[in-house]
Amino acid sequence: MYTVVFKNNQHSLKTIPGIRPGTSLLELALSQDIDLTSLCGGNGTCKCCIVNIEQGGEFIAPPTLEFTTSPGEPVFACQSLLSGNSSGTIVVNIDIAQI
Numbered sequence: 001m002y003t004v005v006f007k008n009n010q011h012s013l014k015t016i017p018g019i020r021p022g023t024s025l026l027e028l029a030l031s032q033d034i035d036l037t038s039l040c041g042g043n044g045t046c047k048c049c050i051v052n053i054e055q056g057g058e059f060i061a062p063p064t065l066e067f068t069t070s071p072g073e074p075v076f077a078c079q080s081l082l083s084g085n086s087s088g089t090i091v092v093n094i095d096i097a098q099i
């Protein structure tokens, strides 16, 4: 189980504990009323849901090598799934997302 912290402008917006692997960051954000834009419905084509992973990138499984989870590197929230059988905290900065 993971804890995901969404933040912007250096402020924590929401901390969500108990998240299971397989959940995408977009799915999780929308379920918490964090209104990331997703014009393509999560297909990875509109580039609206781009966020930065500030911490815990090792717990995110990008679907292709096109995506990265290095700290501070942008990822598509819809294509970034929590993965593994571990536990930890993922900090997601949504400053660059279209909201």
Ligand code: FES
Residues within 6 Å of the ligand: 026, 037, 038, 039, 040, 041, 042, 043, 044, 045, 046, 047, 048, 049, 050, 076, 077, 078, 079
């Ligand atoms: S929702 Fe369109 S790229 Fe993620």
